Amino acid sequence: MELSPWLVFSLGFLAQALVILADTNAQDASGLNGIQDSWNKKPSNWRVGTDPCGDKWNGISCTTSRVTAIRLSSLGLSGSLSGDIQSLSELQTLDFSYNKDLGGPLPASIGSLSNLENLILVGCSFSGEIPKELGQLTKLRFLSLNSNKFSGSIPASLGRLSNLYWFDLADNKLSGGLPVFDGTNPGLDNLTNTKHFHFGVNQLSGTIPSQIFNSNMTLIHVLLDNNNFTGRIPPTLGLLNTLEVMRFDNNYQLTGPVPSNINNLTKLAELHLENNQLTGPLPDLTGMIALSFVDMSNNSFNASGVPSWFTTLPSLTSLYLENLRVTGQLPQALFSLPAVQTLVCRRLRGNRFNGTLTIGSDYSTQLQLIDLRDNQISQITVGGSQYNKQLILVGNPICSPGTGSSEKYCASPGQSNQAAPPPYSTPMNCSGLPPPCLSDQLVSPGCVCAVPYRGTLFFRSPSFSDLSNGSYWGQLETGIRAKFRSLSVPVDSVALHDPSVNSVNNLQLALEVFPSGKTQFSEQDISDIGFILSNQTYKPPSVFGPYYFLGQPYSFANVVLIPSKSKANNRLPLIVGASVGGAVLVAIVLALVTIVARRKKRPKQNEERSQSFVSWDMKSTSGSSVPQLRGARTFNFDELRKITSNFSEANDIGNGGYGKVYRGTLPSGQLVAVKRCQQGSLQGSLEFRTEIELLSRVHHKNVVSLVGFCLDQAEQILVYEYVPNGTLKESLTGKSGVRLDWRRRLRVLLGAAKGIAYLHELADPPIVHRDIKSSNVLLDERLNAKVSDFGLSKPLGEDGRGQVTTQVKGTMGYLDPEYYMTQQLTDKSDVYSFGVLMLEMATARKPLERGRYIVREMKVALDRTKDLYGLHDLLDPVLGSSPSALAGLEQYVDLALRCVEEAGADRPSMGEVVGEIERVLKMAGGPGPESASNSMSYASRTPRHPYGGDSPFDHSNSGLPSARVEPK
Incomplete structure (x- = not known):
């Protein structure tokens, strides 16, 4: 059938209109549709509309038009993961956890997602080999593939993931050995930034290579339990002085002695070596003061006496030494360790504790169980009274017939007169009987x-x-x-x-x-x-x-199982015909109506002035369609054209992501900066309105003042006070000619901190800036700081919660990882960005440059035992390198690192930051910012773009800061 020219035109027009109107990048929308086509069950609203970002599909997060996160846990998804995932080239987070019917091989094309930082597939049914292409994801920080059905070996290519923090492959069917660098191919020993090796409950085998551990690594968890490893535990294990948890248990074939340098691991809290064939002497754990849990049961250690370290572990809660051949009398002090809860030292095949068991009256109140079955204990002394917790001595001479010993201690656990405590269950807070509930409640x-x-x-x-x-x-x-x-x-x-x-x-x-x-x-x-x-x-x-x-899968009333294509083949032509015809007709009508409506809302090009703010089609930040203005005046376009000499090049003082900035002089003589939006600007109507509404109601000497704005002749223009000395970024890079020594930098930071603290603590409602960075801090004629650019800012706490859920926006390098991961914005997000700014001020380095992140660089280089914390190579050479020239630097760095803590709750408030910087400034011998300026030196220059700054979506610094709260 030949289509009519009108229908061909309409369809073509419709296709173009939908592309123009959609909020989602066409490539991303196509990729998501391809993914859902491979699923038998999908989120309910993924069938609504064709615009995932604009239609707010469940689990989809977008930045501008690009899909940056997919989070779909426990939605009962079934099917496989399509290779269309490669279309989502800006994807940073992918989480399909707890969908047990989602499985099949993981497509190799996932390795093309060069921006991916979090790949989380916990508790699904993915199978086959782990694609070696995952080694191409060089930004990956979080890799959780545990509790699936993956088989084959661990790809050596994963050793290229130099930014990896969390590495979890546990509870699969992986086999083979642990890959290490062989001179050509990478290995896991290259992962010096990784904190977590979770490889337990697999079928991994072979020896544990010695080079898998080295002193450059920062591991805190090494979990190799429940595998088939053979041979010895490598002595290089003792080089991991950051280690906190170690599990080598249940391999059954590990042999040889435990490395003698194990007691170098002074941060180790949990040690599991049980159920192997380890030999040699019982390991010496002296000096391991953090050790709380020790289990070395069921090994073949040489017979020995009671180790001296038994009573030297102040954090010990649990000691398991079953089936060993330890002899001698247990020291009374063991039972008085303040944290001890459980002591299990059964004989069975060999422990031989003997003599009198003296518990004493000062035993730990935490001690719940002493299990000494099948040893050679002949007497017991409990400080004049009976031990009233669980003590099991069955199988010892003291419990032989005719000794008259207490049945309380000599009964087997199943025969004890003491009832076992019931399993824990959260108590209910009901005043009476619990209410009757429906069957699914x-x-x-x-x-x-x-x-x-x-x-x-x-x-x-x-x-x-x-x-x-x-x-x-x-x-x-x-x-x-x-x-x-x-x-x-x-x-x-x-x-x-x-x-x-x-x-x-x-x-x-x-x-x-x-x-x-x-x-x-x-x-x-x-x-x-x-x-x-x-x-x-x-x-x-x-x-x-x-x-x-x-x-577990959650039952939703509105989630419907989508039948697979094979189940509807007999009705496919009818369904497709009706659906396509109806969809085309509805889409054409909707597109035409939307376009007409939007055109009606646009200001006419020949209008001399907008009639009313009611005609704005922007979403208000305050919930009203009319902007809330307090002091900002409105300009018409002709006024601004006149004061800038028709926006002449001579008055062009900068260019940013929003547009060009021009210097102007009002009839009153006041100098102003005129920021004119250009077509294709990264800031749109919502950002324009946000800046007007927020700046018109905040007034502080460290916040740039909004003089007015223009919404006339389809123009969007902002008019600010003129701030002559450009941006802080220009001063740090030398572009502005302003030279900032240590004390002047502290004064600038103090001013910026005061401005941000005012936004957080005194504005009503509080405001989160959301884009604190060096290009958004301006310097006036006395080098006082003024915080600028409020296009991304958000009112906070209008609902009393002090936080807001929002799409992640900000500038890479300064972005708070907790906000990035959770999309929960709080004032602590600004604190994180300010901490990065503090580090930038001390180093004059970009926060993120060539894959190097200043926060990580500072933490790695820090050595508190040296003067200036050993940071000489990182500090800005302009500042000098003597402690006298940088007085207070150590306190300054400590404050900056507190500001960039991974968890917002661990960061100070901006009010606290102000107080700390004031103290550092006093140490540096500097006066306050108000008295600072007569002696300041300048080079002759014309200031550049003091209001434009970097675009918040400037990708010239490719990469993001750490996006994971570093859990233990």
């Missing part, structure tokens, strides 16, 4: 019926063994609930129950999360909760150690 701890999100928490190496201690679980409940609430997830309460130790020695317990203000979570809520747990945003108390979570 449960009663929450707050006594409300709702449909909870459920799953299981697994702790791979907790530092305690007393599962009946409710204080641990109470801490966990409080922490999880607080984290969800702090990130604006609608959670009322959480419940924990049934803690137990599973077959691979992991502590597991059930978790239920209940919604707040409704009976059921939305799909977006579930994705948010899942992501907080899958990417380790929530950090449990340190006693719980490393964890992972497996969520």
Whole structure:
């Protein structure tokens, strides 16, 4: 059938109109459609519209028009992952966790996602080999492929992931050895920035190569448990002086002695060597003062006496030495260690503790279990009274018939008169009987019926063994609930129950999360909760150690199973015909209506002046269609053309992401800077309106003043006070001719900090700037700082929560990783950016340059034992290198590093920052900024673009700062 010319024209017009109107990049939209075509079940609103960013598809986050994150945990997705994923070239986060019916091979094309930083596929059913192409993802920070069905070997190419922080391949079917650098191919020993090696519960084999560990590594977790490794534990393990958790248990074939330098690991808290064939003397753990959990059971160590280190471990909670051949009398001091909870030293095949067991009256209040079955103990002394916790002595001479010993100590655990404590369960806070609930609902701890999100928490190496201690679980409940609430997830309460130790020695317990203000979570809520747990945003108390979570599918009333194509083949022509015809007709009508409506809202080109702000089609930052103006005046276009000499080149003082900036002189004689939006600007109508509304109601000497604006003849123009000495960035790079010594830099930073503190603490409502950087700090004629460029700013706390959920915006290098990962904006995001600015001021280096991130560079180079913290090579040479010229630098660096803590809660407020900088300035002998300027020197120059700055989406500095809260 030949299409009519009118229909051909309409379809072509429709295609162009949709491209113009869509908020999503066409390549990204196509890629998402290809992905969902490979799924049998998908998020409910992915079938609504064709514009993922504009239509706000669940789990999709966008920056401008590009898809930057997909987070779809526990949505019951089924099918496979299509190779169309490669179309999402700006993707930074991919999380499909807890979709157990999503599987098949992982497409090799995922290796083309050069911006990917977080790849999280926990608890799915992906199978086959891990693609070697993942080694191309050089920005990857977080790689979690645990609890899938991957097989084959660990690709050596993963050794190229030099930025990797979290590396979890546990609970798969991986085989082969651990790849190391062989002179040609990379290996895991290259991963010197990685903190976590989680490779347990696989089928890995061969010897553990000696070069897998070296002194340049920063590992805190090495989990190689439940594999098939053979040979010896390499002595290079003792070089990992950052190590906190080590699991080599349940390999069964590890042999030889434990390296004698193991006691170099003074930060080690959990040591698991059980169920192997280790020989030699019992390892000497003297000096390991952080050690809390030790299990060396079921090995073949040489017979020995009671080790002297038994009583020298102040943090010890749990000591397991089953089936060893240790002899001698247990020292009384062992039972008085302040933290000790469990002592298990059974004989079975060999322990021979003998003599009198003296517990004493000062035994630890934490001590819950002493299990000394099948030893040679003949007497017991408990300080004049009986030990009232669990003591098991069955199989010792003291329990032989006719000795008259207490049945309390001589009964087997199953025959003991002491009842075992019931498994923990979060108590309910009901004044009466719990209410009756529908079949799919449960009663929450707050006594409300709702449909909870459920799953299981697994702790791979907790530092305690007393599962009946409710204080641990109470801490966990409080922490999880607080984290969800702090990130604006609608959670009322959480419940924990049934803690137990599973077959691979992991502590597991059930978790239920209940919604707040409704009976059921939305799909977006579930994705948010899942992501907080899958990417380790929530950090449990340190006693719980490393964890992972497996969520159950959540039942949504509005999620419908989409039939596969094969199930509808008999009706396919009818469905396709009707759908396409209807969709084309509806789309054409909608496109035409939208275009007409938008045209009606545009100011006419020949209008001399806008009639009213009511005609604006922007979203107001304050919830009103009329901007809230306090003092800013309106200009018409002709006025501004006149004061800038028709926007002449002679008055051109800069060019930024928004447009050109011109110097102008008002009839009153006041100098102003006129920032004119140009076509294709990275800042649009919303940013224009935001800057007007916010700047018109803030007045502070360290915040640039808005004189007025123009919305006339289709122009968007902002008029500011003129600030003559350009941007702080220009001063640091030498472009402006302003020379800043150490004291002047401190004064500038103090002024900027005061301006930001005013926005956070005195503006009503508080304002988060969201783009603090050196190009957005201006310097006036006395080098006083003025914070500028409020196009990305957000009012905060209008709902009383002090935070807002929003798409991530900001400048790479200065961007807060917690905000980037969670999309939860707080005033601490500005604090992070200001901390980066502080480091930039001290070094005169770009925050992010050639893959080097100033925060990481500073932390690596820092040595607090040396003068100036050993940072001579990083500091700006202009400042000099003597401690006298840089008085207060150490305190300054400490403050900057506090500002760039990974978790916002660990950062100071801007008010605290102001106070600290004032103290450093006093140490440097400098007066306040108001008295500073007569002696300041300048070079002859014309200031450049003091208001333009860098675009917040300037990708010249490719890469982002650390996007993971570094969990233990």
